[in-house]
Amino acid sequence: MVLAIDIGNTNVVIGCFQEKEILFVERVSTNQNATPLELAVSIKTILEIYRIQTEEIEGSIISSVVPSINNSMRKAIEKIASCPVLVVGPGIRTGLQIAIDNPAQLGSDRVADAVAALHEYEPPIVIIDMGTATTFSVIDARRRHIGGVIAPGVGISLNALTEKTAQLPKISFEPPKKCIGSNTVACMKSGILYGAAGCIDGLLDRITEELGETPTYLATGGLSESIIPHCRHKILTDPLLLLKGLQLIYEKNMGKETEK
Template identity: 55%
Template sequence: MILAIDIGNTNIVLGCMDGPNCVFVERLSTVRTKTELEYALDLKNVLDLYHIKRSDIEGGIISSVVPQITTVAKIAVEKIIRKEVLVVGAGIKTGLNIRIDNPAQLGSDLVVDSVAGIAEYPVPLLIFDLGTANTVCVIDENKNYIGGMIYPGIGVSLDSLTANASQLGGISLEAPEHIIGKNTAECMKSGTIYSSAAAIDGIIDRLSEELHGDVTVVATGGLAEKIVLHCRRKIVLDNDLLLKGLAVIYRKNRR
């Protein structure tokens, strides 16, 4: 069993992978001011909650898009499991063939998503990761990462709307009963949910044309479940995609 952790701008996703099976998945808030000890205690509490013994964990792996806490998190994990922890980055074997202008610029989360996608699904492949930022990974028929998209996440867009429109307050992200809203809150919910779903459908259409045919589409990320339900294109929801990718990369680098 390995401990897999993905550090995002808003949440830290962590779970244990036992072969291809995900034993558990949990989310913690990403707090840039926490110390190694504080993160270690958070991790210990999660492992205790699921009755995971330290002796059951053979190692760990981290991907991170928040450089200022990557080392802190690595040390915290090693305090708890007392095993070597890999960090996805320079020197780590991924097996991903990256065909972009500067492969070093590709975020570790996108690398991990792509590795998992290629291992799990037919190509060509589009992977939507819906979080603080929405990202799209494009994998061609030869399993090459050929590029993608980055655009504002749903929460970022909604925060911007409420911050800049004085009469609009905060809302929860649940779809209203009707697409045509009957009050301000319903209008905001409908606009947020359905515009996001329509954007995904439109992006799939355009990228399918670029790839000259049918594509497999996978969605993951903290907000994917709320949006994919309302899309019209066939999309596979895989909430464990990042952890699966981390497990694949760990195995590639195991001594």
């Protein structure tokens, strides 16, 4: 079994896979002040819930956009399992061609997304990852990551709206019954959900125009299942895309590469 961990700005996603099967996926809040012991307790507790013994963990791979946690997470894994720990970054083989101004700037989460997308879909592909930020990663017909877009995430937009106004309440992500709201909460839900969906549709139109051909649209991330159904483009969703990418990268670096 291999432990896969994606450290994001808001959540840490913890998954475990055995061969091609993902056994579980869980989320805990990202805490930059957490000690290795605290992280180890969280991971071990999740493994115990799924009745997985630490002795069964043969390896681990980490994707992170919060570098300050990386060392603590590595130590946490080493506390509970005697296994190699890979961190996606310089020196790790991914097989991805990155054709941007500074390839080192591409986040490891977007690298993992792209690796998984190219394994399962024919390019060109546009990957929409809806987390703390909403990112668009563009893979051209030559299988190269040529760039993308970074926009404020839905949660950030909602928090800014409620924190910077005196009379607007916090709301859930439940969809409104119609676009034209007849009360404050309905108006806010419409603005957040349909506004995010409209932003995605508009950016996809512009990206597609620049590519000169229609790509496969693929969405992932914690909020994708709440927003994507309201988009007008046909967008596939895969909430496990990043973990699949980590699995492929782990196999590539451990000599267990899976053929497409």
